[in-house]
Amino acid sequence: xxxxxxxxxxxxxxxxxxxxxxxxxxxxxxxxxxxxxxxxxxxxxxxxxxxxxxxxxxxxxxxxxxxxxxxxxxxxxxxxxxxxxxxxxxxxxxxxxxxxxxxxxxxxxxxxxxxxxxxxxxxxxxxxxxxxxxxxxxxxxxxxxxxxxxxxxxxxxxxxxxxxxxxxxxxxxxxxxxxxxxxxxxxxxxxxxxxxxxxxxxxxxxxxxxxxxxxxxxxxxxxxxxxx
Numbered sequence: 001x002x003x004x005x006x007x008x009x010x011x012x013x014x015x016x017x018x019x020x021x022x023x024x025x026x027x028x029x030x031x032x033x034x035x036x037x038x039x040x041x042x043x044x045x046x047x048x049x050x051x052x053x054x055x056x057x058x059x060x061x062x063x064x065x066x067x068x069x070x071x072x073x074x075x076x077x078x079x080x081x082x083x084x085x086x087x088x089x090x091x092x093x094x095x096x097x098x099x100x101x102x103x104x105x106x107x108x109x110x111x112x113x114x115x116x117x118x119x120x121x122x123x124x125x126x127x128x129x130x131x132x133x134x135x136x137x138x139x140x141x142x143x144x145x146x147x148x149x150x151x152x153x154x155x156x157x158x159x160x161x162x163x164x165x166x167x168x169x170x171x172x173x174x175x176x177x178x179x180x181x182x183x184x185x186x187x188x189x190x191x192x193x194x195x196x197x198x199x200x201x202x203x204x205x206x207x208x209x210x211x212x213x214x215x216x217x218x219x220x221x222x223x224x225x226x227x228x
Contacts (some may be wrong), residue, residue, distance in 0.1 A: 003042070006032060007068060010077055015099055015167045022145040025101035029143060029163045033103050036222040042067040043081060043221060047208060056203035061085060063203070063211055064164075076168050081220075083211055084109075084160040093130055093151045094176035095122075099167040101145045106218050107160025108139045114151040122149045127177040161220050 009028045015021055032039055043065060046052050057064045062082050069078040084107065093114050113136065118129035130151060138144070146152070148170040203211075215221045 003038065003068075006038065010068070010079060010165070011070060013077070013167075018099075018145065018147065021099070021167075022101070025145055025165055026103070026143045029101060029103035029165060033105060033141075033163060036220075039067075039081075040221040043212060043215065047205065047212075053205065053208060054202055056208060057200055058203050058207055059085075059200045061090065063207075065203075065208075065211065078166040080164045080166065081105075081215075082162045082164045083214060084156045084162075086156075086158045086160075090154045090156075092176050092180045093125075093127065093153050095151050095171070095174055096146070096148050097171045097174045098169050099146060099148050101143070101165040101167075102138075103143045103163040104138050104140050105161045105163060105220055106140055107157045108137065108142070109154045109156040109160060111136050111138055111155075112153040114153070116151065122171065124175050124178060125151070126179045128179070130177070159218055161215065161218060 006028070009024075009031075013021055013024050013028070046056060046065060046067075052066045055066045055069075062084055065081040065083070067079045067081055070076055093112075112132050113134040114130040115133035116125060116129055117131050118125065120129075148167075212221065
């Protein structure tokens with residue numbers, strides 16, 4: 001798949017049509033997952049692209065490599081490769097500010113999809129407002145679409161990497177169960193969070209090289225070519 005075809009496919013995704021969006025994002029992410037030459041090129045070109053490198057991020061839970069993005073269109077999207085920290089859990093139920101699609105490359109995780117039971121389907125909630133709706137195991141090759149208002153929890157397996165396609169922002173803030181941790185503070189964007197997210201920061205060039213080496217070891221990339 002040429003990079004131009006990938007960008008065109010991403011730009012034509014209709015995030016307001018969940019059924020079609022699920023099918024289209026699954027098709028695009030699967031095609032990229034199967035085209036390791038293109039995936040390798042997108043990852044290894046970050047080192048020579050200061051703007052993309054500046055938007056890559058290290059995090060105690062997930063390290064994010066920005067592969068491509070649209071920052072000007074009506075449906076702004078960002079295509080990322082996520083490298084999870086081994087043994088990390090997201091057991092506090094939470095939603096997101098945007099819909100997103102995922103394709104698991106390596107590793108995997110267990111996931112609880114929760115139902116809101118207090119009447120409201122958006123906005124703040126506590127653990128008492130939720131009931132487990134579905135438990136899934138997402139192995140390599142699994143793909144799904146997640147709505148911004150859905151609430152989930154995850155337990156990540158070792159060596160997990162995913163393609164992550166972020167859709168347009170739909171909520172002004174993300175929410176998590178307010179009664180489940182006592183380290184809550186307000187994030188810089190006004191979103192509720194905990195101290196772990198204060199430890200997020202831009203990825204340095206040396207950190208980027210280390211993550212590329214990890215991706216090579218995991219078999220995600222096809223070569224050791226790094227543009228710096």
